[in-house]
Amino acid sequence: MSRTRQHDSRQRELQHLKRRIDALQREARELSDRIGSMGADRRCKQYAVVDSLMCTGCGLCERVCPAGAITVTRVAQVDRERCTGCGLCAANCPEHAIGLQGT
Numbered sequence: 069m070s071r072t073r074q075h076d077s078r079q080r081e082l083q084h085l086k087r088r089i090d091a092l093q094r095e096a097r098e099l100s101d102r103i104g105s106m107g108a109d110r111r112c113k114q115y116a117v118v119d120s121l122m123c124t125g126c127g128l129c130e131r132v133c134p135a136g137a138i139t140v141t142r143v144a145q146v147d148r149e150r151c152t153g154c155g156l157c158a159a160n161c162p163e164h165a166i167g168l169q170g171t
């Protein structure tokens with residue numbers, strides 16, 4: 069391959085790499101925006117709330133919670149930081165003592 073052709077080939081490769089870098093930077097910006105909006109979603113999420121007058125302390129919600137967000141002593145208590153708002157506890161509570169609330 070002549071020097072000129074080698075040079076042209078290098079230039080094309082460089083242009084290609086620059087376009088790839090631009091595309092990756094765009095992708096990184098989009099991902100960063102999405103992560104930012106997920107953070108906003110998390111701040112607005114729902115969480116479980118227990119009506120302590122209705123709760124019998126049976127412990128079912130503690131067993132079904134996939135996030136380990138419920139502790140039952142006398143009645144169930146929800147750790148809002150852990151709760152993902154999935155609603156499994158509310159769906160399984162035999163006393164209908166759990167509801168979901170938004171923050």
Ligand code: SF4
Nearest residue numbers: 123124126127129161
């Ligand atoms: S399942 Fe319902 S009644 Fe049982 S501990 Fe949980 S909130 Fe209370």
Ligand code: SF4
Nearest residue numbers: 133151152154155157
């Ligand atoms: S809503 Fe889901 S994550 Fe939150 S306490 Fe109930 S079962 Fe656990």
